[in-house]
Amino acid sequence: MKIQLHYRKREQGLSLVELLVTVVIVLLMSLAISGVLSTSEGKKRTMTSVNDIDQAGNYAMYQLEKTVRAAGSGISDNFQQVFGCQIFSALNGTQILPFTPAMGAPFTALNTALAGVYRVAPLIIAKDLTTPNVSGKKSDVLITMTGTAGFGEVPTPFTTVAGPGQLNLINSIAFNGNDLVLILDQAVTNGSPCMIQQVTAGYAGAINVTAVPLSGVYTSSPIGTTSLANYSGNAFAMNLGNATANMPNFQLIGVGNNNVLFQYDLLQGATFNTANAIADGVFEMHALYFVDTNADGIPDTFIDPGTAGFDFVTLESGTAASVATLKSIKAIRLGLITRTSLSEKPTVPPATTGPLTLFSDLGAPFTYTRTLSTAEKNFRYRTIELTIPLRNSLLLN
Known part of the structure; x- marks a missing residue:
């Protein structure tokens, strides 16, 4: 009987306390493993986010x-008289410059400030003309202009x-079908109108051919307040590039909402009227001019x-003084400030304490300082x- 009772006791297994x-x-081990995995995943996410903004920032700076x-x-290169001329252009019969409708984000404020008028200039910095929603602070806009014809810097005189739908030039060797042509009078005051037109598709210029026919989506006259008839026989044509x-x-170029450049x-x-995204992760953009003050071709200030x-x-x-300044x-x-897209878990100390600075090596007058709010400190940043x-402006005096 005793043996039987002993056998039954062994069949009972673990007691409730043992269970x-x-x-x-098991729970403690699960919590420990979950904590390790969570920490590891957090570190992995942080490293991925930081790598992402490093790559995004490098790509954005490369494009810029x-x-x-x-x-x-x-x-x-050889004809600076074009600087400051007011651009008139149309697309499919609709005037696009000066751009009088409200321009799409993030360049609405810039277009409003200029009343839609843009003039030929290599590069202009429009200070504090966008306010990205993520940063909530002002960023700069770059206005840049580049011809792509390869020999467009050599003007061809009228x-x-x-005539109606035709330019009469001393030769047409610089022009081919669908080229975009900038037209400006030589005997003009600073800021005079310049007009963009398009060469007829299939046309092939030659040294002994003087008539250049105009047609295509960028051909229109008049455009706003100017027309081909306004240009004298002393005007010139400059090839800007090809429409196709x-x-x-x-x-x-500027920073818009959601950290997008x-x-x-x-x-x-x-x-x-639609801006195109070229890079993400860009929190703010700021710029300074580097100027040649003594006309020796070397920037010094x-x-x-x-x-x-x-x-x-x-x-x-478009004034003479502004043209001299452009030169x-x-x-x-x-300077760019980039930011990760994912917030870190609130920690002490925060992910980024700030403040963030740009141009600190140039001294107090030029240093930009960005103080971060408590919520902003949960993200990581790079500058x-x-x-x-401006390689094409280095020898302009």
């Missing part, structure tokens, strides 16, 4: 450097006034783009700076 202890141990270095190409194969780059095509080669005479409204005025700008100092020469 509870086992469950507690490429654009800025080329600014002025094809419109400034022989007689333009190699569009000139007349564009605005946008580009807007002033010639509307893409979707009408940084100038804030809000300084009187260097503000974008003055540089877009003195040889480079810019560009990128670069001095970029």
